[in-house]
Amino acid sequence: MNTIDLEKTTLREVNQRLQGLPAETNERLWKLTNPHGEHACAVGLTAPIEVHIDGHIGYYCAGMNQKAKVVIHGQCGVGVAENMMSGEVVVKGTASAAAGATGQGGLLVIEGDAGTRCGISMKGIDIVVKGSVGAMSAFMAQSGSLVVCGDAGANLGDSIYEAKLYVRGTVESLGADCIEKKMTPHHLEKLGRLLKSAGIDADPKSFRRYGSKRSLYNFHVDNVDAY
């Protein structure tokens, strides 16, 4: 394992080193120590490496990730794994707002709670939250899945498109055009796979599914109260 101490190495050097690794690199395991809430850490990675961040980290950690696995052994700031394309990001602690925002692929696992707007504008990413998520989560969520083992805050799935939402606990309220949907065997199987890949032992049958009513997909003046 390669260890880099962020107290002794600048963020620029760390990112440059990790971003510069070729796909076939043998240096696959990395540990970053003393992150001290640094922003934009381990962003833009493209190689299938595994990076462990030993402590709390700031905004946009693992942003736009491709293929890498980034594990945060602490809490993380706004926009963790934002616009992730592929790979995996695991947050051992809690995540701040906009976790997984606009993510297009890959898996984001948050073992603690996530703040507001978790999965905002998600475009294909799968997000599994062991704890609860804050208000306005999955706002304008386009595709992918958001799994919440705890509770969801107000206005879940507001203006949602085709993303799939699964919540085990309570939902404070659903946003515009978001409704509860039937859990079919297909969805149970998919949810089961997601929970398994996130390493969470939970019964898919204990979840409820939410998604788009699709009534706001084309503007109609009769729906004006919803806008």
Next chain:
Amino acid sequence: MSDRANPTPFYTPPRPSATFDAHSIAEIQRAAATGIYDIRGGGAKRKVPHFDDLLFLGASISRYPLEGYREKCATNVTLGTRYAKKPIELKIPVTIAGMSFGALSGNAKEALGRGATQMGTSTTTGDGGMTPEERLSSKTLVYQLLPSRYGMNPDDLRKADAIEVVIGQGAKPGGGGMLLGQKITERVAKMRNLPVGIDQRSACRHPDWTGPDDLTIKIHELREITNWEKPIYIKVGATRPYFDTALAVKSGADVVVLDGMQGGTAATQDVFIEHVGLPILAAIRPAVQALQDLDMHRKVQLIVSGGIRNGADVAKCLALGADAVAIGTAALIALGDNDPKLEAEYQKLGSTAGCYDDWHEGRDPAGITTQDPQLAARLDPVKAGHRLANYLAVLTMEAQIIARACGKSHLHNLEPDDLVALTVESAAMARVPLAGTSWIPGQSNY
């Protein structure tokens, strides 16, 4: 009293109301019949104070002009000198503004790239991502990061020559994007990860930052992902240009892009286009003032846009302190938009050449603002690109003619002292004297 049946010298002819004019009446009637506001493309159509209200003084005894055709008047501009390792070098200070594949056909995007490249300037992506045709046809391509993040992709980010963080645009400051169902074809839907045929209304706020402090971190992230190579622009619609420019500088921008209300959109409510935001004439000086107050003028470059039509407009923008301009609507006209040759087809759409603005409907007979393959095929990207290059060349030559007459060996040497205003309003907005006086309203007493 009048007697309509027997008009006399005392008959009062029908008098149209200046307040309830024909357009207002028609709009009330349309609203009452349909229950929905008007959506259209383009920018503000109402008359607002504009560059026509300014004049250049030219040289005389106290100023020494340059010889046309013999003495050099340089036009190049470098963008992104503040932080970027690889600033952009453009041969002319006229760039192509962001317009999306989706709003425009693939051929139109390619034509913009070809024309811009031929003249040594840049073109810009839009809401919906970068197409391979556009990347291939554009030597210098600016990649937009918008609130929707449709098609946002780190590979494309790294392929771009500059990154433009879009906060807003002049046609609709504070509004999100809109692309109606008829233009969400399979390819457009796939790039945006949306169902085919839905009305796409993209967000008006970015999903992962909320204010200038967060924006600073966002820009830092973009730089970290792209090795600090690419200039980062911040684009704002003209509303509070002094503060927005100052905050853009504070957030770490290399370039500020300022778009006035005459700047076009693919589709927005007419009421939004006509009643929100400032004309570009009123926005340039406050933005330049912010840069000067921060000692950042010419260090953070300023690109202005919104209603630029000719070389005089370009020269006036630069004289007021901008480093470059961007054109959108004018570029589309150069490609072939609103061509009188298509009059019969515009008539069928209930419009006329010169007025056609239903760009959101996707039925553009010129093949520009459409996703209909048959209509799009009407635009030859090579010929249209050549027309755009011609137009860009004329804009540049016209600006040079004026600059030489003012004794300037570079377009950037034009200055407010070269200008006067024809109206009190434009004098106040441009902060130049009313013609024939030394009076700058708001700056000095008459």
